[in-house]
Amino acid sequence: MSSASASEPKTGEILPDWVRPIVKESLSERAYRELRVALMRGQLRPDTRLRLRPMSARFGISATPMREALLRLVSEKALALDARGSVVVPRLALDQLLEIRAIRTDLEGRAAAAAIASPAAEIDALEAIHAQISQCHASRDFARAVNLNTEFHLSLCRLGGMPILYEIVELLWVRCGPILSHLYDDGVPDWEPHPHRRVIDALRHGDSDAARDAVREDIERGGSGLFAHVRASPAG
Amino acid sequence: MSSASASEPKTGEILPDWVRPIVKESLSERAYRELRVALMRGQLRPDTRLRLRPMSARFGISATPMREALLRLVSEKALALDARGSVVVPRLALDQLLEIRAIRTDLEGRAAAAAIASPAAEIDALEAIHAQISQCHASRDFARAVNLNTEFHLSLCRLGGMPILYEIVELLWVRCGPILSHLYDDGVPDWEPHPHRRVIDALRHGDSDAARDAVREDIERGGSGLFAHVRASPAG
DNA sequence: GTGTGTAATTTGTTATAACAAATATCTGAC
DNA sequence: GTCAGATATTTGTTATAACAAATTACACAC
Incomplete structure (x- = not known):
């Protein structure tokens, strides 16, 4: 499936949208x-x-x-x-959550740096997602905020134009899925400015280093709510 | 399979070695x-x-x-x-080979940096692998050199103590498997000192930055022989 | 009540069969 | 010889059945 599948419409479609590749x-x-x-x-x-x-x-x-x-x-x-x-459905161990975070730091960081080549419309779409996240924070709709946060990270990752990297990162997110709903158990972080915003600004300015650092910080400082739902790592 | 499988004996076994977990x-x-x-x-x-x-x-x-x-x-x-x-059996595209190399740079680099905590015996084992590689270079036994090179990288990666990262890297190597036999098509690189050696020295000195940089350079400068056996990337 | 044995069910695993679509093979006309 | 068309085979996909091992249910003794 994968590369031929429905995952990437990508190329600017001229055809009406009810014409889609027969999958x-x-x-x-x-x-x-x-x-x-x-x-x-x-x-x-x-x-x-x-x-x-x-x-x-x-x-x-x-x-x-x-x-x-x-x-x-x-x-x-x-x-x-x-x-x-x-x-x-597996229960993540602490070691695994930490390791996933470290790997995401590397890979999402690289994707963010590569994403500075993205067209402005795509960056706007990213900003729109973050705007929705802010709204959810205000209305305390955390369930939706979690999904939007995932969407933000995966969209950003996709903008990097590295499909292999994207799939790896997506797998890491799937593995965290079962505990992701607890992302906001510690409450809403009051970072100012929000790292997502810094990512967006960095993309707009074509500053790849800033984009990478902003995502990294988002990954490293966020997600504290997940740790309570993680299994103590086995002895070995 | 994976985590429960035979991949990691790891813990210091007291039992005689014919007592192995029934798989x-x-x-x-x-x-x-x-x-x-x-x-x-x-x-x-x-x-x-x-x-x-x-x-x-x-x-x-x-x-x-x-x-x-x-x-x-x-x-x-x-x-x-x-x-x-x-x-x-898929044929890698140029884009894919480049992307895999970039990802390996991040992940193997991180593993190498983490590997400075390894016991000396493990570093010796790594050195022994590289010694065999040098011998193969001398005797022009490139088929074996290829497999040993893979073993070197994966062993180093394993020393990082990050099993999730390890499996990702291993998958990347498997994907390159079908063209790996052409690794030496451009001849034996005459780097002095060989990056592998610099990795080993860095591990011995506990210099994580040097270890990371050495692997990265090995990845970025090596593998030129592979590019001839890669498909021109599709237009999109 | 608690335990113990047996029977019945459910589990994962593997083999086999049925199906349509695609491919290959053969036949015969020209 | 070449090409057209029919037949046969092989393909991937899905369903079903058979098997052993594990689990559950249940009846009966104490």
Whole structure:
């Protein structure tokens, strides 16, 4: 799927938008995709067991494509296998959360630096997302703020024009999905200016170093609410 | 598999070494692993088609686990699907090779910096690998040099103690596997001192910045032989 | 009540079969 | 020889069944 899939409309379409590439999606891919967005939206709680046959019944498909979808997410480590071989929603360990943050620092930082080449319209779109985030903060709609924050980071990452890097980062976000809903458990940070704003300004000024540093700071200082929902790392 | 698998013996084992954790490996996992090492060793040429039933016959298993193994490698982008849905060994595009190199710069650099905490024995092991590489250069055994070079980088990466980062980097190496055998097509670089050596020295001195910079330089200056075997990047 | 054994069910895994679409092979006309 | 068309085979996909191992349910003793 991937590169030929619906992920990147990208090229300026002349055709009316009901003309879209025929994507013949297999049953396993559809199940995969649905489970993936459910994960990213925090709709699957850690330790939830996803048994094969009940799941395939819920999706109205047979065991074979269901298993393919589940195993694919396992291979991406968005899901995991317990001792029995059952698929479960994994619980992040502290080590893992810290490591993911460090990797995101590198990769999202690089993407942000590369994003200074973006057309102004794309930067405007980024700013629009952040404006919505600010609104959600004001109205204390944290559930939506979480999803918008994810969208901000992934959109920025996409602007970097590095598809391989983007997919890696996206996988890292999926892995954090099950605990992302607790992002604001510590309350709304009162940074002034908000790092997102600094990113946007840096992009507008073509300052790649500033863009990189701003994202890095956003990653490093944010997300404190997640740590409470993380498993103490195993002894080893 | 991964975290519970055989990848990390790690903890100082007291038990005799014939006592090893019983790994009940499913048929699909075995096929997956074999294909993966074949890829990493460059034994599968780009554009090779891996048809489902012939492959399952070759492995002596049925189509179901064979398909699982193939689709898993597809999801890791170590393999790809052509228009027909057949699994093929992908041909890297120039953009992709450049992007992989950039990402490796970040991630292997971070791992190298983190590796300064490694015990001396591990650094010795790294040095031993590089010594073998030098021997291969002298005897012009490039096939082995390629594999040893991979081993050097992955071992260094493992020393960083960041398992998530390690797996990402390993996937990037697998993706380069099919063209890796051409690493020395441009001849043996006559860098003095070899960046590997600078890495080792930096680790011994606990100089994380130097370690990071040395790996980065190794990545950025090396691998020129690969570019001839890369597909011109698609227009978009 | 608590425990213990057995039976029934459910689990993941693998093999096999059915299906449509695509590919390959063959046949025959010219 | 070349080309057209029909047939046969092979392709990926999905469903179903068979299997062993694990889990659960349940009945019965104490």
